[in-house]
Amino acid sequence: MARPTFSSSQLPEYHEGMLVVKVRPASNLRSTFTATAASANVLETQGMSALSTFERAGLIKRITPIARSRQAQTPSIATGSMMATLAASMEGIAPENISSGVNIIELEHDRHVAELQLALANDPNIEYVSRVAVRYLVAQIKSSKPGVTIAAAAPPAPSLMWNLDKIQWQAAFELTNFENADNIRVAVLDTGIDPNHPDLQGRVNSYVYEHPDLPISSSDRDIIGHGTHVAGTITAAIDNGLGINGMCNCELNVWKIFDDRPDFISCSKGYVYYVDPVMYRRALLDCLEQNIDVINLSIGGGGFDRSERDLFNNLIANGTTVIAAMGNAREQGSPISYPAAYPGVIAVGATSRDDTIASFSNSGNHITIAAPGVAIWSTLPTYAGNSRFTADCTGANPTLGRAIQRETNYDAWNGTSMATPHVTGAVALLIANRGERLTPAEIKNQLIQTADKVPAMGGNNFTADFGAGRLNLVRLLSE
Numbered sequence: 001m002a003r004p005t006f007s008s009s010q011l012p013e014y015h016e017g018m019l020v021v022k023v024r025p026a027s028n029l030r031s032t033f034t035a036t037a038a039s040a041n042v043l044e045t046q047g048m049s050a051l052s053t054f055e056r057a058g059l060i061k062r063i064t065p066i067a068r069s070r071q072a073q074t075p076s077i078a079t080g081s082m083m084a085t086l087a088a089s090m091e092g093i094a095p096e097n098i099s100s101g102v103n104i105i106e107l108e109h110d111r112h113v114a115e116l117q118l119a120l121a122n123d124p125n126i127e128y129v130s131r132v133a134v135r136y137l138v139a140q141i142k143s144s145k146p147g148v149t150i151a152a153a154a155p156p157a158p159s160l161m162w163n164l165d166k167i168q169w170q171a172a173f174e175l176t177n178f179e180n181a182d183n184i185r186v187a188v189l190d191t192g193i194d195p196n197h198p199d200l201q202g203r204v205n206s207y208v209y210e211h212p213d214l215p216i217s218s219s220d221r222d223i224i225g226h227g228t229h230v231a232g233t234i235t236a237a238i239d240n241g242l243g244i245n246g247m248c249n250c251e252l253n254v255w256k257i258f259d260d261r262p263d264f265i266s267c268s269k270g271y272v273y274y275v276d277p278v279m280y281r282r283a284l285l286d287c288l289e290q291n292i293d294v295i296n297l298s299i300g301g302g303g304f305d306r307s308e309r310d311l312f313n314n315l316i317a318n319g320t321t322v323i324a325a326m327g328n329a330r331e332q333g334s335p336i337s338y339p340a341a342y343p344g345v346i347a348v349g350a351t352s353r354d355d356t357i358a359s360f361s362n363s364g365n366h367i368t369i370a371a372p373g374v375a376i377w378s379t380l381p382t383y384a385g386n387s388r389f390t391a392d393c394t395g396a397n398p399t400l401g402r403a404i405q406r407e408t409n410y411d412a413w414n415g416t417s418m419a420t421p422h423v424t425g426a427v428a429l430l431i432a433n434r435g436e437r438l439t440p441a442e443i444k445n446q447l448i449q450t451a452d453k454v455p456a457m458g459g460n461n462f463t464a465d466f467g468a469g470r471l472n473l474v475r476l477l478s479e
Contacts, residue, residue: 186293232379324348348420356456
């Protein structure tokens with residue numbers, strides 16, 4: 001049974017008890033703080049005084065710089081260290097660097113967030129402070145009833161994959177002078193990957209999942225399987241006699257941006273996995289530093305996040321094309337979902353086999369294009385995992401209940417999550433087949449100009465369901 005893991009009507013927009021804050025590059029924190037002590041004159045500013053008061057009262061769990069610590073340890077939370085951590089987050093980083101001075105503040109209780117946010121917003125040392133948006137998966141994962149193991153499933157022959165046939169994938173590979181995307185750097189920021197899957201062996205250039213300085217649990221295992229499924233659509237081995245065909249060969253770089261700890265939603269909804277805000281931002285910073293060509297983001301959420309938007313602005317300005325899923329909350333009125341709704345991001349909706357819009361796919365005027373997203377077969381980890389947990393609320397506090405198991409090896413999933421990697425693979429091929437470097441804006445325009453105007457668009461060149469239409473790989477590469 002397919003169970004949606006994303007619905008903005010069920011999940012919060014912002015993390016409880018969490019703020020993201022950026023210290024001004026011109027702030028005097030650099031010169032007035034040492035690693036162990038703070039200058040009294042800085043403490044007199046409104047935000048710093050509030051931060052000191054909150055710390056002394058034991059109301060702050062920790063402050064974590066977005067930039068990776070030079071020491072592989074969790075930042076200290078001893079008295080006086082909170083403001084020193086803010087100052088240290090700028091040390092060794094050029095002021096113009098997007099990560100300089102950016103920190104995540106975690107409070108013990110959500111009820112204190114508004115008070116501290118207001119104080120920091122009025123502090124001359126602070127450039128901005130905002131709540132931290134929650135990001136979730138945007139797939140419908142086939143999962144079992146609690147405690148029931150799913151029997152293994154076998155995908156159809158690659159030649160029968162309706163999604164590739166619909167976008168004219170095979171015909172694109174037969175174009176004169178066709179080039180595969182072997183040297184194009186593609187990033188998947190997701191739940192991780194199983195690099196030992198037979199259809200993905202040798203396909204993963206790099207895999208980042210460890211963060212020794214963070215107090216979180218993050219293994220190399222793709223527990224949920226979502227990242228492995230997305231990666232398979234992009235770059236599963238082609239015509240190797242196994243499973244499925246991916247969109248292209250490429251240089252695949254994977255960042256696991258989910259920790260291994262599920263988050264409690266409610267007694268009825270149980271526990272689901274959220275994107276970890278620090279892991280996520282560090283992955284985006286890595287993509288910026290490594291000049292990644294294309295980023296796939298099959299995640300979403302309703303909260304606007306200033307620090308996230310700034311990272312995307314820098315990535316796009318640097319020449320990285322960002323592709324994100326529209327979201328799966330159509331039945332809840334298609335609430336706006338980020339990062340798809342940020343300017344410059346290519347937002348992808350999902351279509352069915354008959355070229356109608358998928359029943360779950362969000363509608364919105366920020367959509368760019370649509371691609372197949374229903375019953376999409378792709379790779380899953382070869383080991384067992386789960387999509388979520390039920391909640392046991394019989395005691396004073398909720399605890400983890402039974403695991404909702406997922407499939408292994410291969411399965412067909414629904415979601416704008418599944419549509420997005422089709423466009424990511426197509427963009428990688430577009431870059432590879434153009435002699436000149438294309439800007440993200442030029443790539444977006446090429447997608448718009450070459451999309452198929454399907455009958456369900458009613459003769460319009462653009463609709464809020466399809467954007468410019470459904471992806472056509474042959475036209476994208478040949479026009």
